[in-house]
Amino acid sequence: MTEPLVRIEQARKSFNKVHALRSVNLSIYPGEVLFIIGPSGSGKSTLLRTINRLEMLDSGSVWFDGIDVMDHKTDIRHIREQIGMVFQAFHLYPHLRVLDNITLAPRVVKKVTAEQARLKAQQLLEKIHLPDKIHAWPEQLSGGQKQRVAIARALAMEPRLLLFDEPTSALDPEMVKEVLDVMLDLAREGMTMAVVSHEMGFAKAAAHRVIFMDEGEIVEEGSPDQIFNRPQNPRTEKFLQHVLH
Amino acid sequence: MGLEIDREPRVNIQVTDGVLLPEKSQPTLFNSWAIAFTLAVVLLVVLPIVRPDPYWNILVTFPAGILVTFQVTVSAIILATLIGIFVGIGQLSKRTFINRLATVYVEIIRGIPLLVQIFFLYFALGRFLRLQDFPAAVLSMAICYGAYMGEVFRAGIQAIPRGQMEAALSQGLSRGQALRLIILPQTVKIILPAIGNEFIALLKDSSLVSVVALTDLFRQARNYASVTFNYFDAYLMVSLVYLVFTLFLSRLVAFMEEKLKQHD
Numbered sequence: 001m002t003e004p005l006v007r008i009e010q011a012r013k014s015f016n017k018v019h020a021l022r023s024v025n026l027s028i029y030p031g032e033v034l035f036i037i038g039p040s041g042s043g044k045s046t047l048l049r050t051i052n053r054l055e056m057l058d059s060g061s062v063w064f065d066g067i068d069v070m071d072h073k074t075d076i077r078h079i080r081e082q083i084g085m086v087f088q089a090f091h092l093y094p095h096l097r098v099l100d101n102i103t104l105a106p107r108v109v110k111k112v113t114a115e116q117a118r119l120k121a122q123q124l125l126e127k128i129h130l131p132d133k134i135h136a137w138p139e140q141l142s143g144g145q146k147q148r149v150a151i152a153r154a155l156a157m158e159p160r161l162l163l164f165d166e167p168t169s170a171l172d173p174e175m176v177k178e179v180l181d182v183m184l185d186l187a188r189e190g191m192t193m194a195v196v197s198h199e200m201g202f203a204k205a206a207a208h209r210v211i212f213m214d215e216g217e218i219v220e221e222g223s224p225d226q227i228f229n230r231p232q233n234p235r236t237e238k239f240l241q242h243v244l245h
Numbered sequence: 246m247g248l249e250i251d252r253e254p255r256v257n258i259q260v261t262d263g264v265l266l267p268e269k270s271q272p273t274l275f276n277s278w279a280i281a282f283t284l285a286v287v288l289l290v291v292l293p294i295v296r297p298d299p300y301w302n303i304l305v306t307f308p309a310g311i312l313v314t315f316q317v318t319v320s321a322i323i324l325a326t327l328i329g330i331f332v333g334i335g336q337l338s339k340r341t342f343i344n345r346l347a348t349v350y351v352e353i354i355r356g357i358p359l360l361v362q363i364f365f366l367y368f369a370l371g372r373f374l375r376l377q378d379f380p381a382a383v384l385s386m387a388i389c390y391g392a393y394m395g396e397v398f399r400a401g402i403q404a405i406p407r408g409q410m411e412a413a414l415s416q417g418l419s420r421g422q423a424l425r426l427i428i429l430p431q432t433v434k435i436i437l438p439a440i441g442n443e444f445i446a447l448l449k450d451s452s453l454v455s456v457v458a459l460t461d462l463f464r465q466a467r468n469y470a471s472v473t474f475n476y477f478d479a480y481l482m483v484s485l486v487y488l489v490f491t492l493f494l495s496r497l498v499a500f501m502e503e504k505l506k507q508h509d
Binding site for chain 1: 406408409411412413414415416417418419422426427430431434
C-alpha cells in the first residue's frame with residue numbers, strides 16, 4: 001500500500017472542556033477523495049483544520065508527507081503552501097480584484113513572477129468557467145462565483161491536497177451545482193481532497209471513502225455505497241435519515 | 246507576531262472625541278452644523294468689515310500661525326498613525342512582552358491630561374534630546390495621539406473577519422505578510438473616518454502646544470491680546486477661525502464616511 005499523504009494519530013482537542021476531537025485516527029492517501037460527514041459540532045471541521053494547523057491539537061499528532069505538522073520546529077508555512085483550503089464563507093480578499101486574489105500567494109510565498117502568476121490565473125479562471133471575471137471585485141460576484149474563485153485561489157499554489165470546509169453550505173441552492181461541478185472535475189483529475197460536506201449526491205459520484213463523525217469520534221467509515229446504503233452503526237443510520245429526508 | 250482576532254461582524258469604527266459627525270439620517274444634527282458653520286463664517290467676514298479696528302487687525306496676524314498649526318497637526322497625525330499601527334498590532338499580540346508594552350503605553354497616556362503630558366514631554370524632549378521647538382512639539386503630540394490611534398487600529402483590525410487571516414495563513418503567508426497585505430489594507434479603509442476625527446481633535450489640541458513654545462494660531466491671538474490688552478476680541482476671532490476649520494473638516498470626514506459606505 002502507498003504511503004498516506006496525511007496521517008492523524010490519537011488526535012485530541014477540546015474547547016472549553018467540550019471535546020471536539022477524542023482520539024481520532026485517520027489517513028488520507030494520494031489521489032483519494034475523502035468525505036467527512038456528521039452532525040454539526042461533531043468535530044469534522046476541527047479535524048480538517050488540524051491538518052494545516054489552523055487548530056492545534058491538545059495531544060496526538062498530524063503528519064503531512066512524513067512531516068510532523070504540530071511540531072513547533074516545523075516550518076508550517078512550507079506545509080500550508082502545499083495544502084489548499086476552501087472555506088464555507090469563501091474569505092476572498094475583498095480589497096483585491098479576482099486576479100490579485102489568485103496571484104497574491106504565489107507571488108508572495110512562492111516568488112512566482114507577476115507574469116507567470118497572471119498566466120496561471122487565466123488558466124484557472126478558464127477551468128472554473130469565469131475567464132471574464134479576471135478584473136472583477138469579489139463583491140461583484142455571486143456566491144457560487146466567489147466560491148469558484150476561492151477554489152482557483154487555492155489551486156494557484158499547486159497544492160498536493162485540497163481541504164474543503166462545507167464549501168456549499170453558504171450558497172443558494174441554484175449555485176451549489178456550479179461549485180460541485182468544479183470539484184468533480186478536480187476529483188476526476190486525481191486531486192487529493194478532504195471534503196466536509198453534506199452533499200450526498202456529490203459524495204456518491206466522487207468520494208472514494210466516507211467517514212461519519214459524531215461527538216468527536218469517527219463512528220464509521222467505508223465506501224459511499226456502504227455508508228449511505230448499508231450503514232452498520234445506528235448513529236450513522238439515524239443521522240442519514242435526518243439528512244436525506 | 247501572534248494576533249488575537251475576534252470573530253466580529255464588520256462594523257463602522259467611531260472613535261470620536263469632540264466633533265459630532267453630522268449624518269444624513271439625523272437632519273437636526275446637520276442643521277446644527279449648518280447653523281454653527283454659517284454663524285462662524287458670517288461673523289468672520291462681517292466683523293472685520295464693520296469694525297476693521299480691532300477685528301481686521303487681529304485677523305491679519307493669523308496666517309503665519311495658521312500655517313504653523315497645520316504643519317504641527319499634519320506632521321503629528323502622520324507620526325501618530327505610524328505609532329498607532331504598531332501599538333494597535335501590539336495590543337493584539339499574543340507575545341506577552343509586546344502586548345504589555347503596547348497596553349501599558351496606552352493606559353499611561355490615557356490616564357494623564359493632555360496638557361500635562363505636553364508640558365512633561367516637551368520639557369523632557371528638550372532637556373534630554375535637545376530637540377528644537379517644532380520637532381519637540383510634533384513628537385509630544387504624536388506620542389500622545391499614538392495611543393489613541395493605537396486604539397483606533399486595534400478596533401479596526403478586530404473588525405476584520407477572522408477568516409481573512411485564516412485564508413492568508415492557509416496559503417502559506419506569514420502573520421506579518423498577512424497583516425501587511427490582507428488585514429491592514431482593509432483596516433485602513435474602515436478606520437479612515439476615525440483617523441479624520443483624530444485629525445480634527447489633534448488640530449484643536451495643537452493649541453495646547455502654543456503654551457510651551459510654538460507661535461501657532463492660538464499664540465498669535467495671545468500675542469495680540471498681550472500687547473493690546475484686548476483679550477475678548479482676540480479670543481473671539483481665534484475661536485471663530487478654529488470653529489470654521491473644525492466644522493469644515495468634520496463635514497469632509499462625514500462625506501468621506503458616506504463615500505466609503507456606498508462602496509460597501
